[in-house]
C-alpha cells in the first residue's frame with residue numbers, strides 16, 4: 001500500500017493530536033482545529049455532497 005503525501009502541519013506542536021479516522025498527526029486542538037486530518041476531512045466532505053438534513 002502506498003501512503004498518500006500529506007501536507008505539513010502548520011499549527012503549533014502542542015495543538016497536534018491524532019486524527020479520529022487514520023490516527024495520523026493533525027491539528028486537533030486550539031483555534032481552527034479539527035478531529036480529522038485534512039486528508040480524511042476532504043474524504044468526508046466528498047461524501048457530504050447531498051443536501052444536509054436537519055433533525
Ligand SMILES: [Zn+2]
Nearest residue numbers: 019022037040
Ligand atoms: Zn485522517
